[in-house]
Amino acid sequence: MSKNKLKVEAIEQGTVIDHIPAGMGVRILKFFQLTDKNERITVGLNLRSGDSSKKDLIKVENTVFTVEQANQLALFASEATINEISDFKVVNKYKVQLPDAIGGVLRCPNSNCITRHETVATRFYVTEKHTGTTLKCHFCEKSFQTRLFSELN
Numbered sequence: 001m002s003k004n005k006l007k008v009e010a011i012e013q014g015t016v017i018d019h020i021p022a023g024m025g026v027r028i029l030k031f032f033q034l035t036d037k038n039e040r041i042t043v044g045l046n047l048r049s050g051d052s053s054k055k056d057l058i059k060v061e062n063t064v065f066t067v068e069q070a071n072q073l074a075l076f077a078s079e080a081t082i083n084e085i086s087d088f089k090v091v092n093k094y095k096v097q098l099p100d101a102i103g104g105v106l107r108c109p110n111s112n113c114i115t116r117h118e119t120v121a122t123r124f125y126v127t128e129k130h131t132g133t134t135l136k137c138h139f140c141e142k143s144f145q146t147r148l149f150s151e152l153n
């Protein structure tokens with residue numbers, strides 16, 4: 001059994017998000033409010049991935065993401081893989097894919113947007129998937145690069 005496999009299997013039940021680009025792990029925790037859960041979360045930063053590259057890894061115990069939730073991670077970690085763990089074994093594994101839309105997670109960067117002033121669930125459409133992801137706000141119809149977004153709350 002490889003070292004990498006041992007790492008992935010080290011939790012009994014839950015989800016391992018693997019192949020997160022180094023530096024994005026903490027951001028993903030914050031963006032998706034993973035730390036608001038009461039479940040135990042283990043974060044690995046700058047882990048070795050292949051010969052020279054580095055990656056982050058997040059393990060969330062007793063939590064299974066829906067495919068939709070997992071795909072929102074693709075905004076920040078397009079190469080991430082989701083490993084669902086049950087009884088210490090990987091029972092499901094898939095790569096995240098950019099969603100067509102993302103709702104209720106991000107705050108619109110436009111300070112004049114209605115979502116910044118009224119209680120409206122935000123919604124953004126992924127308008128560019130290849131030359132750097134851009135999100136277009138459903139309400140103010142402005143487009144922004146993903147790095148300009150912050151989390152709600």
Ligand SMILES: [Zn+2]
Pocket residue numbers: 108109110113114115137138139140141142
């Ligand atoms: Zn907006």
